[in-house]
Amino acid sequence: MPASPAGQLRSIAIGVTDLESAERFYTSTWRLEAVARSADAVYLRGGGGFHHILALHRSRQPEVRNVTFSVASEADLDAIAARAVGAGGRLLATKHEVVEPGGGVAVTVQDPQGRVLRFVHGDQRLAPQADSDAPSRITHVVFNSADVALAQRFFEEGLGFQLSDRTRIMAFMRCNSDHHSIALADSDADTLNHVAFVMPDLDAVMRGAGRMSDAGWPIEWGVGRHGPGNNVFSYFVGPDDFVIEYTADVLQVDDSYRVGGPSDWTWPPGRFDQWGVSKPPSERIKQAQKKIRFADYQA
Ligand SMILES: [Fe+2]
Numbered sequence: 001m002p003a004s005p006a007g008q009l010r011s012i013a014i015g016v017t018d019l020e021s022a023e024r025f026y027t028s029t030w031r032l033e034a035v036a037r038s039a040d041a042v043y044l045r046g047g048g049g050f051h052h053i054l055a056l057h058r059s060r061q062p063e064v065r066n067v068t069f070s071v072a073s074e075a076d077l078d079a080i081a082a083r084a085v086g087a088g089g090r091l092l093a094t095k096h097e098v099v100e101p102g103g104g105v106a107v108t109v110q111d112p113q114g115r116v117l118r119f120v121h122g123d124q125r126l127a128p129q130a131d132s133d134a135p136s137r138i139t140h141v142v143f144n145s146a147d148v149a150l151a152q153r154f155f156e157e158g159l160g161f162q163l164s165d166r167t168r169i170m171a172f173m174r175c176n177s178d179h180h181s182i183a184l185a186d187s188d189a190d191t192l193n194h195v196a197f198v199m200p201d202l203d204a205v206m207r208g209a210g211r212m213s214d215a216g217w218p219i220e221w222g223v224g225r226h227g228p229g230n231n232v233f234s235y236f237v238g239p240d241d242f243v244i245e246y247t248a249d250v251l252q253v254d255d256s257y258r259v260g261g262p263s264d265w266t267w268p269p270g271r272f273d274q275w276g277v278s279k280p281p282s283e284r285i286k287q288a289q290k291k292i293r294f295a296d297y298q299a
Pocket residue numbers: 140142194195196233245
């Protein structure tokens with residue numbers, strides 16, 4: 001596969017209105033672990049080797065600050081900076097040492113619809129943990145887009161992503177062997193749709209759903225198995241109405257993968273997943289997955 005310089009999806013930084021209670025939720029119930037903090041931020045790792053996969057920032061309103069990819073070389077940072085600008089993005093920060101926990105060298109770009117995307121090389125790694133109930137990493141972030149074709153073109157030309165599947169409402173884009181690291185959903189605004197955390201297996205997804213239910217966070221969509229990507233899913237509306245997903249079994253693909261179109265991914269009426277067990281998404285999740293915006297860039 002022609003390697004995308006984007007590397008691997010590493011982390012998302014979000015603004016939350018109650019930092020302390022968000023930290024409690026993401027550690028005790030969602031099962032991440034705090035590895036670093038400042039007065040106004042907490043950095044949380046999963047069971048995998050990334051230094052952190054979620055950064056919580058104290059904020060007046062819920063928002064996305066950035067989505068960060070870990071790239072293979074410093075040359076890839078230079079390639080991204082050049083390609084992203086050539087494809088209509090803005091270079092928000094030229095190559096610099098990252099001062100926040102996790103470190104490394106980074107460039108930050110903004111796509112034509114305002115998403116802040118950071119690419120880091122040489123960031124710290126931690127020894128993976130064998131916790132069968134902890135999410136290991138983030139496997140995808142889904143963005144709503146008022147112009148999916150425009151966003152898709154930027155991810156392809158600016159960042160070297162490839163289209164894996166196009167359904168009636170979504171473009172699934174990959175930058176490594178994961179079926180998708182980014183998906184773009186047709187919408188009326190450029191907001192966050194959801195963030196998906198990989199669990200070790202289907203049983204861990206189910207136990208996680210039980211843990212969430214015990215703590216008062218009901219399943220809002222699922223449990224089911226998606227068509228594109230073949231992954232198991234269970235969706236929740238977390239603190240500040242961020243939509244978060246436990247997932248497992250994400251399809252691994254290579255260049256032999258045949259790109260599917262809308263006619264390949266049409267369910268019969270009343271069906272929402274491969275198994276035929278999932279109810280439709282709740283009204284609550286449908287509202288929540290439209291409303292979180294990207295913050296203005298803060299260095
Ligand atoms: Fe998802």
